[in-house]
Amino acid sequence: MNTKLKVSEISKIYPGCIANDKVSLEFGSGKIYALLGENGAGKSTLVKILSGVVKPDDGEVFLNNESIKLNSPLDAKKNNIGMVFQHFNLFETLSVFENLSIDSDKKDEELRELVNDILKKYNFKIDLDIPVLNLSAGQKQKVEIIRCLIRNPKVLIMDEPTSVLTEQETDDLFISLKQFSKDGILIIYITHKLKEVLSLCDEVAVMRKGKVVSVSNTIDEKIESLANKMVGENLNTIKKKINNFKNSKEILKISNLNFKSDDPYETNLNNLNLSLKKGECLGIAGISGNGQNELFQILSGEIITKGTSIMFRNKEIGKLNPRERREYLMAFSPEDRISQAAVPELKIYENVALNNFKSSNFFEKGLVNEKKIKEHSKKILSNFSVNTDNVELKSQFLSGGNLQKLIIGRELITSPELLVCFNPTWGLDVGAINYIHETLIQINEQGKSSILISTDNDELLKLSDRICVIYKGKLSKIMNADTVTAEKLGILMGGGSID
Amino acid sequence: MSFDLNFIGILIGAIMASSVPLILAASGELITERSGVLNLGVEGMMIIGAISGFALMVVTDNLFFAVVGSMLSGLIISLIFGLLTQSLLTNHVATGLALTIFGIGMSAMIGKNFVGIPGKEFPLLFINLKESIPFLGPVFFGHSIILYFAFGLPFLTNYFLKKTKTGLIIRAVGDSPTSASNQGINVTLVRYSCILYGGAMCGLAGAYLSLIYTPQWIENMTGGRGWIALALVVFATWSPIKVLIGALIFGGITILQLHMQAVGLRIPVQLLSALPYIMTIIVLVVISRDSRKIKLNTPTSLGQIFYKEK
Numbered sequence: 027m028n029t030k031l032k033v034s035e036i037s038k039i040y041p042g043c044i045a046n047d048k049v050s051l052e053f054g055s056g057k058i059y060a061l062l063g064e065n066g067a068g069k070s071t072l073v074k075i076l077s078g079v080v081k082p083d084d085g086e087v088f089l090n091n092e093s094i095k096l097n098s099p100l101d102a103k104k105n106n107i108g109m110v111f112q113h114f115n116l117f118e119t120l121s122v123f124e125n126l127s128i129d130s131d132k133k134d135e136e137l138r139e140l141v142n143d144i145l146k147k148y149n150f151k152i153d154l155d156i157p158v159l160n161l162s163a164g165q166k167q168k169v170e171i172i173r174c175l176i177r178n179p180k181v182l183i184m185d186e187p188t189s190v191l192t193e194q195e196t197d198d199l200f201i202s203l204k205q206f207s208k209d210g211i212l213i214i215y216i217t218h219k220l221k222e223v224l225s226l227c228d229e230v231a232v233m234r235k236g237k238v239v240s241v242s243n244t245i246d247e248k249i250e251s252l253a254n255k256m257v258g259e260n261l262n263t264i265k266k267k268i269n270n271f272k273n274s275k276e277i278l279k280i281s282n283l284n285f286k287s288d289d290p291y292e293t294n295l296n297n298l299n300l301s302l303k304k305g306e307c308l309g310i311a312g313i314s315g316n317g318q319n320e321l322f323q324i325l326s327g328e329i330i331t332k333g334t335s336i337m338f339r340n341k342e343i344g345k346l347n348p349r350e351r352r353e354y355l356m357a358f359s360p361e362d363r364i365s366q367a368a369v370p371e372l373k374i375y376e377n378v379a380l381n382n383f384k385s386s387n388f389f390e391k392g393l394v395n396e397k398k399i400k401e402h403s404k405k406i407l408s409n410f411s412v413n414t415d416n417v418e419l420k421s422q423f424l425s426g427g428n429l430q431k432l433i434i435g436r437e438l439i440t441s442p443e444l445l446v447c448f449n450p451t452w453g454l455d456v457g458a459i460n461y462i463h464e465t466l467i468q469i470n471e472q473g474k475s476s477i478l479i480s481t482d483n484d485e486l487l488k489l490s491d492r493i494c495v496i497y498k499g500k501l502s503k504i505m506n507a508d509t510v511t512a513e514k515l516g517i518l519m520g521g522g523s524i525d
Numbered sequence: 526m527s528f529d530l531n532f533i534g535i536l537i538g539a540i541m542a543s544s545v546p547l548i549l550a551a552s553g554e555l556i557t558e559r560s561g562v563l564n565l566g567v568e569g570m571m572i573i574g575a576i577s578g579f580a581l582m583v584v585t586d587n588l589f590f591a592v593v594g595s596m597l598s599g600l601i602i603s604l605i606f607g608l609l610t611q612s613l614l615t616n617h618v619a620t621g622l623a624l625t626i627f628g629i630g631m632s633a634m635i636g637k638n639f640v641g642i643p644g645k646e647f648p649l650l651f652i653n654l655k656e657s658i659p660f661l662g663p664v665f666f667g668h669s670i671i672l673y674f675a676f677g678l679p680f681l682t683n684y685f686l687k688k689t690k691t692g693l694i695i696r697a698v699g700d701s702p703t704s705a706s707n708q709g710i711n712v713t714l715v716r717y718s719c720i721l722y723g724g725a726m727c728g729l730a731g732a733y734l735s736l737i738y739t740p741q742w743i744e745n746m747t748g749g750r751g752w753i754a755l756a757l758v759v760f761a762t763w764s765p766i767k768v769l770i771g772a773l774i775f776g777g778i779t780i781l782q783l784h785m786q787a788v789g790l791r792i793p794v795q796l797l798s799a800l801p802y803i804m805t806i807i808v809l810v811v812i813s814r815d816s817r818k819i820k821l822n823t824p825t826s827l828g829q830i831f832y833k834e835k
Contacts (some may be wrong), residue, residue, distance in 0.1 A: 120693070
């Protein structure tokens with residue numbers, strides 16, 4: 027079975043941005059193709075077009091030299107194009123089998139047999155009769171893949187599949203993908219991770235600002251060459267000097283903290299112990315959903331705990347709410363910029379005013395002191411190089427990077443002693459990531475401490491002085507960053523142990 | 526007040542009859558909500574069903590036309606809701622509230638000429654069995670066909686949602702319309718169908734009131750039953766069987782407290798009248814405490830407007 031897929035002169039324009047600008051590419055079965063690019067380079071738009079979710083403004087798609095129309099996801103399915111989205115298209119409250127049977131014409135017994143064959147062939151281990159919400163991210167992805175395999179796909183498109191996986195799960199995925207490729211399935215692999223391109227793919231197409239800027243064999247490429255093609259400029263890499271904090275003052279101590287949730291979607295935390303020195307950055311690694319949310323909320327005061335388990339600057343703060351904790355010079359940057367950290371419908375200065383301290387006098391006798399807040403906001407915008415000076419702008423019109431700078435700026439302008447951030451560079455472009463990283467390093471240099479909860483291992487290794495891993499609500503031993511490697515983290519993140 | 530067995534049988538029969546409109550409307554609304562649509566127009570659709578059923582009965586002198594007509598009119602009213610929320614993407618809550626206000630006003634206007642007209646006798650089944658068997662007779666026999674349908678409906682609904690492909694698709698749409706759409710399911714069509722089905726069931730519930738239960742036309746005769754039906758769906762955590770239990774408790778306590786008022790117990794009437802509401806909520810909250818089951822039964826996308834990417 028030989029499959030040829032060709033996209034020709036595909037264009038898609040959204041208001042204010044050209045997502046795809048005359049993109050032309052050719053693929054053939056037996057190989058794994060990488061589509062590489064930064065966030066917003068147009069990769070996702072292209073694969074949405076290939077899977078029939080989005081219609082192109084211009085251009086054609088050819089399958090085996092025949093022009094095909096992809097007006098809906100059904101058309102893609104009819105043409106045997108399978109797609110695994112970055113954000114899973116699963117029904118959380120339905121069982122695995124129900125998820126698979128929903129778009130199959132087969133009888134239940136037949137389908138079950140077919141699925142069991144696939145499970146056996148590719149060595150997948152999934153219980154078909156439990157609700158999807160009980161699965162790990164890696165298992166959910168397998169369900170998505172099985173859903174494609176049921177339909178004998180000619181083309182399988184994977185959109186940033188490893189962003190939610192452990193190192194071990196990633197390895198497993200790569201083995202499966204290579205097996206699919208051997209079985210004659212054409213694989214298109216979308217990513218912004220350079221290492222993956224080199225270890226998995228045969229050919230690589232790089233996209234930048236909606237255009238294809240290069241197509242080459244991966245054998246001829248190196249990490250640096252791909253990075254420069256992807257970003258379009260030479261990047262300077264930052265590396266933090268790791269310090270020894272043995273003699274520094276302890277600023278935060280959590281001892282024997284437990285948290286049990288009534289919500290089946292949440293993770294329980296078991297017997298957490300950690301301490302943080304002045305000027306130190308503690309990194310907490312882990313795959314999302316292992317208790318990071320709960321840990322962040324316990325630190326920020328969204329979840330109240332027993333008074334004695336959290337000591338900050340020799341005060342018991344477990345019972346304080348987020349605002350009281352801020353008064354004690356803690357600061358927080360939550361994971362979800364849009365819904366947790368800022369209110370998108372409010373103007374910039376209004377969002378700044380939400381973080382209100384007794385000393386800042388934003389409110390007088392119950393009235394809003396607009397002038398004061400606006401001055402304060404302007405200071406944040408200029409000090410943290412947010413790309414606007416208009417404090418009346420609604421926050422939803424800021425890009426992710428600028429919004430994150432505003433949030434970090436709002437938190438830092440009051441010189442807190444501790445900043446807790448959760449995935450601060452999630453979904454940002456390289457420029458903004460660099461800026462945030464520099465800022466985080468800077469506050470440590472000024473003698474302020476930080477806790478960095480992140481799912482990005484490179485980021486953790488770059489910024490932390492000490493690192494630990496959270497797995498199923500438990501913290502691993504805390505290690506000095508210079509003794510930690512990405513491989514070690516990967517093992518711990520998947521529940522393994524090292525010594 | 527005698528407590529012989531036959532009297533208790535008659536009492537249970539009356540309780541069953543009074544819970545029929547709740548079961549019908551709530552079962553319909555349950556399907557609508559399972560697809561992710563929150564239609565607060567239940568009261569409006571019921572009262573439109575009540576007046577159009579009664580009016581058709583008077584005009585055509587045919588009960589079959591009256592019942593079918595009431596369902597059709599409920600369906601048409603819900604079509605307005607569908608057009609607004611699914612095609613014009615208006616807010617579910619506001620649109621549903623408007624539908625109720627519209628329905629109540631519209632029914633009062635149509636109903637002006639029908640006030641005071643006596644209803645027609647609705648055929649009751651197995652009358653002779655009802656009288657010949659003590660206790661069980663009045664419980665199980667001598668009811669209208671709509672009552673038997675209503676008591677079967679929650680079980681049918683349960684089977685439909687859990688065991689059939691269409692039921693699975695409806696649950697999937699309620700869980701995540703975006704995923705469903707990406708799987709090639711026509712979300713808008715599914716949601717329209719569920720809205721129309723809900724409308725028809727509310728229409729039937731209204732007809733039961735004006736053709737069988739009361740039977741005559743009185744302005745505002747649904748008297749908030751639509752709102753109770755809505756609350757039942759939520760407190761029953763979208764489980765059809767629990768809707769049936771809730772409706773029976775509500776109907777039961779309504780009838781019992783009327784008897785208590787008649788006997789003249791020294792409890793304030795206002796408290797007795799509030800009793801059905803309080804007890805229904807307490808019982809349903811207690812039997813629906815399994816938070817895992819709630820998560821699995823709750824339509825995650827309830828009330829969210831679905832917009833397809835172009």
